[in-house]
Amino acid sequence: MASAELTGTLELMRWVVWAQRKSGEDRMRERALSIEQAFVLGYLARNPGAIQRDIAQVTRTSAASVSSLLQGLERRGLVERRTEGGNERSKRVHPTPAAAELIDGFDTAMTDVETTILAPLEESERATLHALLRKITAELPQPTRQ
Numbered sequence: 001m002a003s004a005e006l007t008g009t010l011e012l013m014r015w016v017v018w019a020q021r022k023s024g025e026d027r028m029r030e031r032a033l034s035i036e037q038a039f040v041l042g043y044l045a046r047n048p049g050a051i052q053r054d055i056a057q058v059t060r061t062s063a064a065s066v067s068s069l070l071q072g073l074e075r076r077g078l079v080e081r082r083t084e085g086g087n088e089r090s091k092r093v094h095p096t097p098a099a100a101e102l103i104d105g106f107d108t109a110m111t112d113v114e115t116t117i118l119a120p121l122e123e124s125e126r127a128t129l130h131a132l133l134r135k136i137t138a139e140l141p142q143p144t145r146q
Helices: 009-030 035-046 052-059 063-075 097-103 106-117 123-139
Strands: 079-084 087-095
Touching: 009 035, 009 106, 035 052, 035 063, 035 087, 035 097, 035 106, 052 063, 052 087, 063 079
Parallel strands: none
Antiparallel strands: 079 087
């Protein structure tokens, strides 16, 4: 699709998100991960011991979807759900060392993608774009806990 065909602001934003997503697909495909799985593993690497409800909130999906995703990651030995304080209903999710190895370098790769996508902008323009997006997202409905 040529840029001249894109007229709406949200169309342009979708294109940027597509470019970001596309750049990570090869890395994820090599590791047999979906984008959602890679995102959750990255989140868990930064937030080990998160509860499923928090993962559902950050991924903006249902608790059932997160449960299914975590089951797949557990079968691959990439996450462990541990009971805390003897309460079977309260399990914390931890990435395994295999998960850490699998996603090693993702953050750097995504930072590089961001740098590439935003390369046409000067630093002040990047700051303005960031501020505007923060303003927009502050007014959007926030994910609810499922």
